Amino acid sequence: MSYQNLLLRSENGIAYLTINRPDKLNALNKQTISELHTAFSALDKDASVRAIILTGSGEKAFVAGADISEFAAFSIDQGKALSKDGHDQLFDFVERLGTPVIAAVNGFALGGGLELAMSCHVRVASNNAKMGLPEVSLGVIPGYGGTQRLAQLIGRGKAFELIFTAGMISAAEAIQWGLVNHVTTPAELLAKCEEIAFKIIKNSPSAIASAIRAVNAGFADGVNGYQAEIDEFGKCFGTGDFKEGTTAFLEKRKPQFSGK
Numbered sequence: 001m002s003y004q005n006l007l008l009r010s011e012n013g014i015a016y017l018t019i020n021r022p023d024k025l026n027a028l029n030k031q032t033i034s035e036l037h038t039a040f041s042a043l044d045k046d047a048s049v050r051a052i053i054l055t056g057s058g059e060k061a062f063v064a065g066a067d068i069s070e071f072a073a074f075s076i077d078q079g080k081a082l083s084k085d086g087h088d089q090l091f092d093f094v095e096r097l098g099t100p101v102i103a104a105v106n107g108f109a110l111g112g113g114l115e116l117a118m119s120c121h122v123r124v125a126s127n128n129a130k131m132g133l134p135e136v137s138l139g140v141i142p143g144y145g146g147t148q149r150l151a152q153l154i155g156r157g158k159a160f161e162l163i164f165t166a167g168m169i170s171a172a173e174a175i176q177w178g179l180v181n182h183v184t185t186p187a188e189l190l191a192k193c194e195e196i197a198f199k200i201i202k203n204s205p206s207a208i209a210s211a212i213r214a215v216n217a218g219f220a221d222g223v224n225g226y227q228a229e230i231d232e233f234g235k236c237f238g239t240g241d242f243k244e245g246t247t248a249f250l251e252k253r254k255p256q257f258s259g260k
């Protein structure tokens with residue numbers, strides 16, 4: 001599969017997915033969102049891919065937001081559909097993916113760019129990254145999950161401040177606020193993401209997918225996260241990975257997980 005706006009390669013169980021519109025600071029247009037959906041969907045079905053690293057092309061931006069030129073003339077209904085399609089195709093989709101996704105935030109992560117990073121399961125930023133939700137400066141609000149995920153990650157008070165001021169925070173502030181997990185130099189960014197990915201891929205893919213569902217359940221409306229954990233925990237006992245993990249421990253050897 002070839003993509004117009006994405007670069008994709010896989011090596012040693014890790015897929016490297018790069019949003020490739022550097023002349024537009026990797027802004028998310030309709031085509032890019034659709035390609036990301038296709039790529040994430042295919043990677044999630046590929047058992048050889050155990051972790052995905054998502055980044056932006058060039059040295060300046062992860063993603064500078066949704067493509068403003070595409071929606072500037074939209075009506076109320078078109079605006080609502082834009083947000084809903086984005087949630088369905090990309091932002092909720094990534095958050096719920098069974099394969100863990102690490103965002104390598106290599107520069108500006110603004111608007112939809114920060115929302116995409118927040119949909120990923122883990123975030124690592126380079127020390128030149130700038131993050132924010134500047135939508136109110138355009139007369140709109142974050143529409144790709146930003147009002148929800150930012151408040152979940154950094155708390156409501158700080159989320160209100162960042163959204164109301166349309167400001168940008170540095171990587172140093174982002175780590176202090178709990179918005180990113182690690183900060184590195186630009187040169188070390190991918191290596192740090194790989195270090196995390198290699199630790200992840202030693203473990204059971206089916207258990208990791210269960211953990212993603214259980215953690216997400218706690219943030220879903222009308223769902224009891226503890227009950228979801230009980231159910232997911234129980235399901236693990238029916239997997240080959242559980243048999244392999246426990247047998248390998250008792251036999252004092254390293255497990256070979258199939259993800260089944």
Ligand code: COA
Pocket residue numbers: 023024025027064065066067068069108110111112134135138
């Ligand atoms: N949508 C569409 N195009 C975008 C974009 C976006 N969100 N962000 C950047 N671009 C385009 C610019 O229009 C410009 O294109 P051009 O060269 O054809 O004119 C190109 O990317 C480079 O951006 P530029 O603004 O010249 O770079 P800069 O270094 O001066 O400023 C930013 C960088 C990130 C501060 C600035 O591009 C910006 O504010 N972008 C919009 C951020 C935003 O509001 N995002 C939320 C959208 S809901």
